[in-house]
Amino acid sequence: MADLDSIFSDDWGEDHRSGIVAVVGQPNVGKSTLINAILGQKIAIVTSKPQTTRQRQLGIYTSDDAQILFVDTPGIHKPQTRLGAYMLGVARGALRDADAILWLLDASRAPNEADRRIADLLRQLAANKPIVLALNKSDLLDDDADPSEHFALCDYQCALKTSATKKQGIDQLLEALLPLLPLGPRYYPAEQASDANLRFLAAELIREKVIEHTSDEIPYTVAVEITRFREGAQRTQIEATIFVERDSQKGIIIGKRGAMIKRLGSAARSDLQSLLEVSVRLDLRVKLLRNWRSNEAFMRRLGYASPKRKGD
Numbered sequence: 001m002a003d004l005d006s007i008f009s010d011d012w013g014e015d016h017r018s019g020i021v022a023v024v025g026q027p028n029v030g031k032s033t034l035i036n037a038i039l040g041q042k043i044a045i046v047t048s049k050p051q052t053t054r055q056r057q058l059g060i061y062t063s064d065d066a067q068i069l070f071v072d073t074p075g076i077h078k079p080q081t082r083l084g085a086y087m088l089g090v091a092r093g094a095l096r097d098a099d100a101i102l103w104l105l106d107a108s109r110a111p112n113e114a115d116r117r118i119a120d121l122l123r124q125l126a127a128n129k130p131i132v133l134a135l136n137k138s139d140l141l142d143d144d145a146d147p148s149e150h151f152a153l154c155d156y157q158c159a160l161k162t163s164a165t166k167k168q169g170i171d172q173l174l175e176a177l178l179p180l181l182p183l184g185p186r187y188y189p190a191e192q193a194s195d196a197n198l199r200f201l202a203a204e205l206i207r208e209k210v211i212e213h214t215s216d217e218i219p220y221t222v223a224v225e226i227t228r229f230r231e232g233a234q235r236t237q238i239e240a241t242i243f244v245e246r247d248s249q250k251g252i253i254i255g256k257r258g259a260m261i262k263r264l265g266s267a268a269r270s271d272l273q274s275l276l277e278v279s280v281r282l283d284l285r286v287k288l289l290r291n292w293r294s295n296e297a298f299m300r301r302l303g304y305a306s307p308k309r310k311g312d
C-alpha cells in the first residue's frame with residue numbers, strides 16, 4: 001500500500017474522503033467476488049472453494065468525491081497449519097489498520113459458531129470502528145426472511161442486503177461506507193484498481209485455474225511461484241512452478257499424458273492475455289514439496305510470512 005503520509009494526487013476537494021475498509025467474513029462468503037463487482041474488474045481470484053484468498057489484496061475504488069481502499073482479507077477461520085496462522089494474522093492486521101469494517105455474512109443460513117468468533121475478534125480489534133453488515137447471497141432469500149440473528153452479532157452502523165454474484169446492492173453499499181471515512185486525498189491514480197504487481201496476479205490466476213479444475217483436496221495444498229516473467233511489447237514469457245504436498249496431487253495436476261496440465265495452462269493463458277493485453281507464452285511445471293504449509297522458510301519465499309505484531 002502507498003505511504004499514507006505522502007499524498008499522491010492534489011486532485012481532490014475539501015469534501016473528498018478516503019480511507020481503508022477491511023472486508024472480513026468466513027471463508028467462501030463472497031468477499032473477493034464482492035470487491036471485483038465493486039471495481040468492475042477482476043483483481044482477486046474467485047472459486048467455489050473456501051480459503052482461496054491467502055494474502056492481503058487491495059482493491060482501489062475511486063469516484064469524484066472519494067477513494068476507498070478495500071482490503072480483501074483471508075476468510076477468518078481456526079488455523080490448522082502455519083499457513084492458516086499467517087492468513088489469520090493478515091486478517092487481524094487489516095482490522096487494526098482499517099477506518100471502517102465491512103463484514104460479509106451469508107444471508108442464506110443462520111449465524112454459526114465461526115460467525116460468533118468473528119464477532120469476538122471485532123470486539124477485540126475494532127471496538128471503536130464503524131461496522132457495515134452486508135447480508136450477502138440475499139438473492140437466495142425469501143422476501144419475508146428474518147435477519148434478526150445476523151443483526152444481533154454485533155453493534156453496527158448500517159446493515160443491507162447484497163448479492164455479489166448478481167451485483168445487487170453495490171451502490172447502496174458504497175453510499176453507506178462513504179460517510180464513515182475520514183476527509184482526505186487520493187493516494188492512488190484514479191485508473192489504478194489494485195496495488196498488486198503483475199507477477200503476483202499471474203501466480204494467483206494460475207492457482208485459480210488449479211483450484212477450478214482439480215479435486216477437492218488440491219486447493220489447500222497448492223502454491224504457485226513465478227520463476228520467470230519477461231515482458232515484451234508483443235509477447236510476455238512466463239514460467240511458473242506449481243507446488244503440491246503429495247505425489248498423488250502431482251499426478252492429478254499433470255493428468256493422464258499431461259492432459260490436465262495442458263488444460264490448466266490453456267485456461268490460465270487466456271486470462272493472462274486478457275490481463276496483460278499481449279500474447280503470452282506460459283510454461284508450467286509441477287513440484288512436490290511435502291508439508292510446505294508448515295515450512296516457514298518456503299512460505300516466506302512465497303510471501304506468506306510477515307513480521308509478527310504484538311497481540312497476534
